Amino acid sequence: MIIVLKPNSTVEQIDHIVTTIHEMGLKTDVSRGIKRTIIGVIGEEDLLRNAPLQAIPGVEEVVPILKPYKLASREYQPDDSVIDVGRGVKVGGGSLAMIAGPCAIEGREILLEIAKHVKAAGANILRGGAYKPRTSPYSFQGLGEDGLKILREVGDELEMPVVTEVMDPRQVALVDRYTDIFQIGARNMQNFNLLAEVGQTKRPVLLKRGMSATVVDLLMSAEYILAGGNKRVILCERGIRSFDSSTRNLLDLSIVPSAKGLSHLPLIVDPSHATGRPDLIPSMSLAAVAAGADGVHIEVHSCPERAMSDGPQALLPKQYAEVVEQMRQVAGLFHKTIPVAHGK
Amino acid sequence: MIIVLKPNSTVEQIDHIVTTIHEMGLKTDVSRGIKRTIIGVIGEEDLLRNAPLQAIPGVEEVVPILKPYKLASREYQPDDSVIDVGRGVKVGGGSLAMIAGPCAIEGREILLEIAKHVKAAGANILRGGAYKPRTSPYSFQGLGEDGLKILREVGDELEMPVVTEVMDPRQVALVDRYTDIFQIGARNMQNFNLLAEVGQTKRPVLLKRGMSATVVDLLMSAEYILAGGNKRVILCERGIRSFDSSTRNLLDLSIVPSAKGLSHLPLIVDPSHATGRPDLIPSMSLAAVAAGADGVHIEVHSCPERAMSDGPQALLPKQYAEVVEQMRQVAGLFHKTIPVAHGK
């Protein structure tokens, strides 16, 4: 940590700062420049991070040097994490997750129909929401445990691992009985108690980036899960808030190389929620694979105009099959493959 | 709701759209222009809101007309809500909430010292965090129930109502035993299960705006609480994410007249979290009162450089007393007053 002092800081102020830092059990390295005095602060990471150095009179700026996350960092683990989600499907290290399915679980028949389509097209993880975080209290909120049962049955029947959202720490034990992967939605990326709760389980967690989260914020939220003992976190970019209302959110593909440079965790991309527009999803899926993403998450519905949630942004099964075929070709250029889900 | 069709939409598409809408139990009003056909959709609000009209082929744009919130709207209740938070303190309708205190409850003595200062300065609600939503799992997370007990005792001793954050639906019953007002933090503004849980209680709720929430998003989250039966919601602006890193967040004072135009709920402003800079807090507090806010929330600490959380953004008690005095004068111009907390 580096402390930059104000141009007019006095000798008394400098002495007070140095004394205060020493009282915290930290060491100092004072460097006097022509116009400014700068103090390097050396010591334990955690002490440093919580010290309110900015509040000391005479301090102009505090520049952190050490990264605030540890278990999520490349320094801690140089090699890519590869997450085994079951049924022969691995995420990371050259294996691409192809997550597909409807926004919400609406019933057994319709889910089975959609699941057959996406499996045939190449999807290797089935998605579907039983608990839906809806902006309006009056919108369809999901089928709850009935939905979870349907998802489990359809996943088993088609031999696909399944992923579903958990919104509440009180739901974790229940959802854990049915799902292969927990999803933490964008709105809950900083619901720290929920993160801590799934950190206590042994299931992989698909952690979606919040709408105004920086790459560091995302890695800090992953750190909550990792610090609880659960090492199986998959990051997911799904668009951030921006000023152009022509897309639902703004897909930030630069986070793919950026997060993967900082962290060993796999990262997948969700162009469905990012753009909200079926006409943009295919090209953004291809771009995601070319950018180095470890998978793509796409909402698919066989009858979007009757979907109970987010219908307008779903691809038709036929469109999905085409884009998977193209993603496979792009992936091939980089020697990556799409595993086939099967068996137990 | 208005449906704008694509320029080249066919008669078959128009018929299909009209039929689909009728099957949903809604009525249509078709208007053919020179270049476009437009369909007005008429019917029950809730049916309309959930209909995936955008997904029907031939539709270019769906323009919602009715507001998605109801109980929070001025149409539903034209007069300002005035929230009685106890000990003679009302928020709204000309009475200003002056919420002050440290970021975190650190101990009985220090809280009592700070509370005495802020009460003497004119604060009428005492704040302090017992559960802290920290970005890092390694930062100080708050004293928990011990902190709640201290807050209650100090509030009682100084005859001030108290407000503290609740982060988890499982904490609601516990926090309810100690606090006068629940705070929902910015990161939990769309933690819908938590909103529903405090909506079941009878305590006032201070609902902070999320970092990327629009004014409509904020009112929709208030609607979750109101729909549960709890009518006592106080909105709070605390800054949004923006591109200039010279302040912690970007204070959006235009939401004061904007939200109060759309809704009857009171709205207060928190310049401490919005700016993160003590040098900007006084002028932003005055601006908030001039803009019509129903109160101001300021973090105060008697020794910011030793605070366990957010020390750098706290005002000193002396600075706080000065700004309250100035706010009182600005409020006087608009015939508003700052109630004094007292008695039971």
Add this chain to the structure above:
Amino acid sequence: MIIVLKPNSTVEQIDHIVTTIHEMGLKTDVSRGIKRTIIGVIGEEDLLRNAPLQAIPGVEEVVPILKPYKLASREYQPDDSVIDVGRGVKVGGGSLAMIAGPCAIEGREILLEIAKHVKAAGANILRGGAYKPRTSPYSFQGLGEDGLKILREVGDELEMPVVTEVMDPRQVALVDRYTDIFQIGARNMQNFNLLAEVGQTKRPVLLKRGMSATVVDLLMSAEYILAGGNKRVILCERGIRSFDSSTRNLLDLSIVPSAKGLSHLPLIVDPSHATGRPDLIPSMSLAAVAAGADGVHIEVHSCPERAMSDGPQALLPKQYAEVVEQMRQVAGLFHKTIPVAHGK
């Protein structure tokens, strides 16, 4: 300037960096921490600013310490600049600019009518656009020199200084013959050749903040004008781009204390362009004065529904008179006054 090296930087890399810096005529101060080596770079500001230190292998981060602007800074001039714009009107140092008038100059009669209204209400500077930066090439582009003549005549008749936008370096000499103050619009805040051109004149310049400009960007653009020899720059906040489309732009009032802390230049606020909504302009004007702004710029039109540009955001003369009266009261609390324009 501080250079933070990568954790694994080698002795050879450190030597190379130090040698490179010395070759640039700069001095170094190397400090080796437990995990990182940090190099302080000392020397001439301009050399430092242009040195591509980030590109040297082994460098992780370059932290600038010195501010990139000089003439605009409080360090260069501690006291507030007070800009005399003529006819007894000063801006800054306790004197508030009240700039009002229509978006575009549409004709002599209508401008005179509006000008009489705003002067009677307390406005002391008359605005009107003769060259309009319109998003569409098919929109009304302004009356050009005919408009300038009308503005000059009306200003003279009512004894008010006038301000009008200049969009092109080639227009500067012409506009200079008619106006008292040049306005540089938000879209041209980084039109550096235009800034340099008005920097060669002796007229005050009203410099509007660009839609995505930080406070430092704004001060750097002011520096272009100051560096040309023209010391009379008035900054203007007029809203930035953000994600909530309920207002045209997002008014950032925190830039008032922030910019005035960094710079001696006066700063006024334009709530008309910032919000685009007449219902929000009065409260945002009062908030601007309470925040410490040196003036407020408001569009006024006697018949908004027939205005040729930006009619929807204009206040009516009666509304303007009311808000000026209220601003006068808020200003009085801070011992500030609104000068009356008169004479020559």
Add this chain to the structure above:
Amino acid sequence: MIIVLKPNSTVEQIDHIVTTIHEMGLKTDVSRGIKRTIIGVIGEEDLLRNAPLQAIPGVEEVVPILKPYKLASREYQPDDSVIDVGRGVKVGGGSLAMIAGPCAIEGREILLEIAKHVKAAGANILRGGAYKPRTSPYSFQGLGEDGLKILREVGDELEMPVVTEVMDPRQVALVDRYTDIFQIGARNMQNFNLLAEVGQTKRPVLLKRGMSATVVDLLMSAEYILAGGNKRVILCERGIRSFDSSTRNLLDLSIVPSAKGLSHLPLIVDPSHATGRPDLIPSMSLAAVAAGADGVHIEVHSCPERAMSDGPQALLPKQYAEVVEQMRQVAGLFHKTIPVAHGK
């Protein structure tokens, strides 16, 4: 255009609105719903666009239906524009522009060295700045006409078309003598007089997206050039302002399919300015090609640490050669090719 009235609008207000619209030479179609009255307005596009309907009492919202740009739209020209920039290089319609070179022209020898490298790697257009829009008036501003001469000579020697920025309407005639393509920088995207000036020439124009421009804003700026008679506009995405400071700007690849859906103009991507980070440029270049971009613009310097401008974001020639080879493979999947510049 659709006018939505306020819920409580009176019959007199509706009559006034209808009369006012008729006086503008437009027709109306009034539709009374249960809660709202809606008026469709029909007529000439240009009349509609400039009518201040929002300002009429009783109006809640005005919803534009017709797009504000015309010549740039797919409706006007359904087939992709293919721009011939000389020496056998076409942009659009399956031909990719590979623009490369240093940020600034620094001298003949160094430019020739870099140009040989990038040509050998596959670049087909040479870039270099002679007029540099620098944030600071004290930074290197470019070599001016001397730089233009060098660029022309090196382009001719290597048989490559060249592109260089023009910042000022007064420079257009001069730059026109030396360049094959004008570049309009992001900061000048809404410098409408400059757009009009290059619209009068016959040279292709590379129009960069402003830092806070929506896709519609970008197309409107293209419309200024097209409306002047110059049909050869190439759009360029180069990143927008966002809240995460870990990249210089935020690359928005979704604008590739979005803009190409709305417009026939080709669009290329500049990951150098968008990210400002050499470690992210290769993957973002591949993603751009996979997303359907018509070319990629990359800054290359043979000695970034001695570059006079933007050194830290330049790729080394070797890195550039590798990424072009990979882009060629991705392009091949979509049956696109990279033309080789040659001859006259």
